Amino acid sequence: MDILDTLNIAGSGLSAQRLRLQTIASNMANARTTRTEDGTPYQRRVPIFETLEIDPFGSDVERNIAQVEVSSVETIEDYVEVYDPAHPDADADGFVSFPDINILEEMVDMMTTSRTYESNLKVVDLTREMAMKAIELGR
Amino acid sequence: MSDFLFDRLYSGLNNVLDIRSQQHALSATNLANAETPGYKARFIPFDQVLENAVMSTDSMAMNRSESAHFVGTGAVSNPEVEEIEAPPWVENGNSVFAEREMARLTSNSMVYGALTRGISTRLSILRYAASDGKS
Numbered sequence: 001m002d003i004l005d006t007l008n009i010a011g012s013g014l015s016a017q018r019l020r021l022q023t024i025a026s027n028m029a030n031a032r033t034t035r036t037e038d039g040t041p042y043q044r045r046v047p048i049f050e051t052l053e054i055d056p057f058g059s060d061v062e063r064n065i066a067q068v069e070v071s072s073v074e075t076i077e078d079y080v081e082v083y084d085p086a087h088p089d090a091d092a093d094g095f096v097s098f099p100d101i102n103i104l105e106e107m108v109d110m111m112t113t114s115r116t117y118e119s120n121l122k123v124v125d126l127t128r129e130m131a132m133k134a135i136e137l138g139r
Numbered sequence: 140m141s142d143f144l145f146d147r148l149y150s151g152l153n154n155v156l157d158i159r160s161q162q163h164a165l166s167a168t169n170l171a172n173a174e175t176p177g178y179k180a181r182f183i184p185f186d187q188v189l190e191n192a193v194m195s196t197d198s199m200a201m202n203r204s205e206s207a208h209f210v211g212t213g214a215v216s217n218p219e220v221e222e223i224e225a226p227p228w229v230e231n232g233n234s235v236f237a238e239r240e241m242a243r244l245t246s247n248s249m250v251y252g253a254l255t256r257g258i259s260t261r262l263s264i265l266r267y268a269a270s271d272g273k274s
Binding site for chain 2: 005006009013016063065066067112123133136137138139
């Protein structure tokens with residue numbers, strides 16, 4: 001375990017949060033999308049986070065340090081039926097299926113994403129500071 | 140390594156420096172996994188580390204000349220890691236609290252800075268002695 005491991009951990013956190021922000025952006029942009037390539041309405045995307053152990057056979061500490069990875073991005077098949085007979089995609093009864101996306105929920109997700117991203121950046125900063133202190137030992 | 144030049148204080152400082160950088164990696168892990176469902180925050184309990192050091196009877200332990208003195212700290216190389224259970228109101232079972240982790244991270248790196256300062260001072264004392272007192 002060395003200082004690079006710590007930077008990699010913070011880096012994994014940064015990229016996971018960036019990917020999450022991308023899914024949020026995609027969800028918000030497509031909140032009213034009724035036509036995708038296969039003809040169904042857009043489905044809300046959710047990134048799945050998992051821990052990724054670095055050294056499963058090391059000491060107690062080494063076994064406990066882990067990166068984070070986005071193992072998959074899953075889609076949630078859930079629609080909201082809205083009565084709008086004038087809509088081109090309305091069914092025989094006049095209902096249109098919209099993606100089940102709550103903009104407020106996405107906004108809250110976006111804020112936690114940016115906070116977590118910031119805290120990982122802070123780790124990078126502090127790691128660099130500590131490395132510099134270690135380099136300057138004995139000066 | 141000569142006991143004469145690099146004494147117990149020096150190796151003790153190095154030892155704690157090591158443990159502090161391990162704690163730093165654990166805090167980095169916790170913050171990276173702050174949104175991972177079911178993840179439990181991990182940390183090195185430093186009071187436990189101190190207790191082990193005081194109780195340890197290995198050759199690194201220091202002797203006391205006066206019973207009122209603190210017991211010398213022995214070397215602790217492989218500290219145990221503890222996990223924090225998530226409180227029941229957390230839906231996804233994740234026990235990382237960003238504020239607590241940031242506080243731990245900041246205080247840990249402050250202690251790290253103090254330790255490097257201590258080692259540097261120790262080395263500069265040696266250098267001063269080695270150069271016949273002509274700093």
